[in-house]
Amino acid sequence: MRRVITLALLVSVPGSTASRARYGGTLQLALAGRPAEADGLYADTPAEATLLALTGRALCLSPFGVTRPTPSTVRIDVPPTLKASDVAALLKRVQTEPSPYRALLGPVSQISVAGSAVELKLAYAWPDLESALCHPALALPGAGPFKLSAPGRYAADPVYAAGRPYLDELVVTSTDDRGAERLFTQRKAHLAIGLAPKPDAEKLSLAFATALLYSPSLPPTFRAAFETAVDRNDLVRFFVRPPAAPLLPGTPQTKPAALSPVREVTLLYDASLDDQRAVAARLQVRLAPLGYRVALKPLPRRELRARWAKGDYELMLFSALLPARSANALALVLEAAKAQELAQKHLPGLGALDDEAREEKAKELLVTLGPSLAALPLYVQGLSLSVGPTVQNLKLDAWGLPRLDDVFLGAE
């Protein structure tokens, strides 16, 4: 599987003139759309992850400290204002909940609390575990620089362990595209998230991947039927909110004959994601001439993940925020496609390689193993960001998501 991902770690976003950092002010943020989830394990769309980062904190960032006392042990130091047991409980929950992100802790065989730290014992060498701990799904809730004081209002925590944010408050207004655009153009919002990106916009990270998972019970010609019927470029251009890019297949396929009699299948998708609804409708239309009568069934995200965990689906649109490192991404992809055997076969060997070799090998495996997985990659998406001139010090993390905790407002 190839993906077009631009990794930009802590990239400063242009559009703001440098000025001296100053405390205070309320940042108005216009959000095109309405985030559906607040739980880190399920709030994995770019917009949800961005907002969750205000009140949660990734375990790889301060005030946490991540060290590796031994090659097979990773230690997470927890600041006194937080509890190590909460961190341990979070990690154990990640391992047990029906989520593809448990693959991030795949190498971890034991989680234990040691004083004010949490120690992770590894079953096999995995140098990318520290990078995995940066994933928004592993962020500790309530440990962020802001506190949710009212719906849509985030107040700065003055005693935040890593230092209080510059901003006093951050107000999020959820509205539709036109409303968000109006707020931004009228300068009633300092930032706008989710608007259609301008043609000359910075190339942002596209880490939110969507794939079509399918059941082995489908005819063997299903993959070929799909590849010949669905144009990913059309999907990305007309049915998915930008910024997005197609995930193109590696090998061309031959169009099979239409099934007779017609095969009835059910396509499950996330009821809270308009993009998945539009893509599902498109797949329904494109697969019909090839003998597939596709019934559409929207489900709440939790129920969708539960069905995924049990393998209870024929077709399912599955989205996840890909990790920054390719090895972690490979583990997540194999977990999502339910290819546990392949994971057990290839991942321990990957962990033994050095960083560069491991990265290359992981990318190679993503390409070679792709056709054998019951998963069809569709597209990746990022978060479009419109930044006003007074917004200063806005940085992006490894997923292209804005870090709002370091932002301050400059002079008008």
Add this chain to the structure above:
Amino acid sequence: MRLRTTLSLAFLALSLVQVATVVPFALKNLTALLTGQEQQRIDRSMVAAEATAARKQADAHAAMSELARSPDLEEVARDADRKPPPPSLATAAETLMQKRRLQVLSLLDGNGRTLSSGHLPAHFGDVDDTLLEVTKHPADAIVPVMVELSGSSGLRKAPALVTARPVDYGDSRMWAVGGVLIGEAFATELDQLTGAQVEIVSGNERIASTGARPASAAVRTLEFPPVAQVRLSFSRAGMLATEAEVLRAFLAFASLGLALALLIGVAVSRRITRPLEALTDASRRIAAGELDATVQLPAQGELRTLIETFNRMTMDLKATTEKLVQSERIAAWQEVARRLAHEIKNPLTPIKMSLETLIALGKRGDPRFNTMFQESAGAVLEEVERLRRTVDEFSQFARLPRPKLQRLDLSELAAQVLQLYAPGKITYRADLQPNVAVDADRDQLTQVIVNLVKNAEESMSETGGEVTVHVAKDAASAWLEVRDEGAGVPPDQRARIFEPYVTTKSGGTGLGLPIAARIAQEHSGRLELLDSEKGARFRLTLPAA
């Protein structure tokens, strides 16, 4: 059947005839009226339904004409002409469709490729031959087609009425094909407008339906060939319920009328027949001997005349009867006196002759005097005995005592009497049904049986034969028959055999049978001489106990 019952039934029959004549006729007329009204209602509803369909088509027509002229579509045409087209093109038709309350809208290029679809946005980029075909019709034509829609269970086809409009932009021509669906909303609208159950059918598939089809319905259709047929089922349940209700009311009133007719009939017939019944009852009582019976009922007209005449006739009859009875009594006493005189006189003559002979012989000193005295004395004594018997029987006949009734078994009594007779020349046969109970005086009844058996025996004293005594009963009566094989009763005496002093026997008093007959009469029974081929056959009939 009694006259009162006949008259009552006649009243009832008369009313029944009227009801049987009027009710079916009225019901038939009512049914025709209701059916006519129902038909008119259905016709009006169908006119409204057709007008609604026509209005929808006209609205789609107007909306599409406005769309074709609008700057919105020009903007879409401009976007479609760009290379590559902008992402907003995919949803443009949906926005245009919703603004104009259309349910179907596709924007096609000249080759039928979908530039944007409002009813199926996912159809973007696909060739739609069906809608492309619509572009070949005249611009003002509304064309029924099957369009594809996205459904939860898969793509489905639905009937629609669409029209096409060309949109020229620069060198390129685009087509806007739009209209309305013939679906659930249309069915609901027709249901609310007409009150009918609406079903939309396309081929063998039911597209939409408002409820279940009524069990009894008049069905009309709106045709949208070749894609759909709209069936409107107008329930006849209301009309049938009204008919049934009216029928029930008719029957109720008819029943009430018949009941009233019966009551009135009974009352009137009673009024009419009561005097007649009184007359009948009085006649019966008079026949039974109650000559004082009169009818004292208020009446009018002919009935009053009849009652008065009857009462007068009754009084006349009573007077006449009393005179007759008096005459008969006098005649009967005269007859009895005559018979008695005759019976007494008969023995007196030989007595007198014997005494005169003795006087003559005595006067002459005839030596035969002693011999003659003995003979004459014997003759005189015999005649005196005969006189005595005659007087005794007459006395008994004259003052027969009132019977002392007690429950008796007639068969037992007959058997006891027969035991007094020893068989010899004459045999006695008993045919006695057991348990023949009567209320009678034992002595008097025994006297009757003895008299009858003795008569039978005496009739065969020379020739011998069989005396048969038969006892039987039925629900009302008990009877005893005595039959003999003697000479029988001469025909000229049969009518008078129960009169006093009528006898066939020499030396008989002729009072035995009259006494027996009187005893029978005193016991509310009768004694009869029945016909018989041989001998005499007497039957005593008494009321059964």
